[in-house]
Each structure stands twice: as structure tokens, then as C-alpha cells.
Amino acid sequence: MITTRLAEIAEDAWRDHRIMPVRDGNGRVLQLGTAAVEELWQCHADHGYGLCGEFLLTHHQASTLTGMFNDDVPIPNPLIPPVEVELLDPSVGGFLPNCLYHYSDVVAEYRKAQG
Template identity: 70%
Template sequence: MSTTITLDYLIQTRLAEIAEDAWRDHRVMPVRSGDGRVFQLGTGAVWEQWYCQADHGDGLCGEPMLSHEQASTLLGMYADDEPIPDPQFAPAEIELLDPSRGCFMTNALYHFSDVGREYRKAQG
């Protein structure tokens, strides 16, 4: 008898592995779908998907983490440029599911404060 593995099962398994790796390597946790917040800068808005539980020296961070695409959206950049050239906190490198390409791609998660700082800098 052969075992059938569905694509949904493979994706769910990989998402769980990514969440475990993000916690182990960066102390970044996924947000449960119903517990997220909406973050807005200017006319752009994104949904919270990750948050930082690392201690950067002042206790647990707890700050939202935004993907490269989310940061670019909030900053009005739609190219593959680096949205945050000099982040205060090192970005977390993890794999994220890219629906536009139908695969998992390496991505960076930035602290929301770094994205906000870059936004204010661009506004003058």
C-alpha cells in the first residue's frame, strides 16, 4: 500500500518547519491568523504575520516583523531594491511562501521601527 501525500500537506509541513527555524535561529514567532494587526504608513497598509521575541538588551522585543515585500509596499517601492539599507536591528533571514512564484523564497524580516524610521527619513 502506498501513502498519498497532498500538496497542501507538504506546504503546511514546510510552513511549520520555517516557523520552528525562525524561532530557533532568530527568536521570531509567527502570528496566529486572527491575532494580527494592520500596520499603516502613509497610504500603504500591511497585515502583521511575524513578531520578534528576541532580547536586544532591553527585555523581550515584541515588535512586529515585516517581510521585504511588506516593507517595500509601505515605503512605496515596488522594485527588488533593498527597502531598509541601514536597519538598527539585523533582519531575520527566513524562507517565505511566495504566491506570485508558487514556491518558497529566501526573504528578510525587518522590525517595524526600522521601516517607520526609513519612512520618516524619506518624508524629509
């Protein structure tokens, strides 16, 4: 049932937002400062400048890279609107709404925090 739901979420994300999950083993390690996360999603939408191709990070990943470990929004003013999807949350053993942020917005927020 979980595998089926993950496949449905991936299909909906591609159809509605042109974002694609990265298969296990194909993801890169994304590092900012001393924190690192694994690439899980990629954007293939056209935001007005051609195909994007940027990494997309979950709320938790964005919080990890920016050093904001709380429930607040890790990227308060993203240039590219975040994509809302349902993701499997192991801590609750089910699917919860989540946001995917573009890597460029995470980097901009990190640089802003660094001064």
C-alpha cells in the same frame, strides 16, 4: 507538504531567531501614511534591552509601507539586523529566501523619505 514546510520554517525561526508567526486572525493592521499591511511575524528576541515584541515585516511589506516598489533593499541601514527566513511566495508557487525587518526600522526609513 506545504503545511509541513511552513511548520518547519516557524520552528526554525523560533529556535534560531526567537521570531514567531502570527496566526491568521490575530494579526493587526499596520499603517504608515496611506499604505497598510497585515502583521505576520513578531520578534521575541532580546536585542540588549529586554524582550523586543516588535512587528516584523517582509521585504514586500516594507517596500509597500515605504513606497519603494522595486527589488532594491527597502531598508538599507536597519538598526536591528533583518532576519533571513524562507517564505512561501505565491507568485512562484514555492519557497524563496526573504528578510524580515523590524517595524521601527521601516518607520525610520519612511520618516527619512518624508524629509
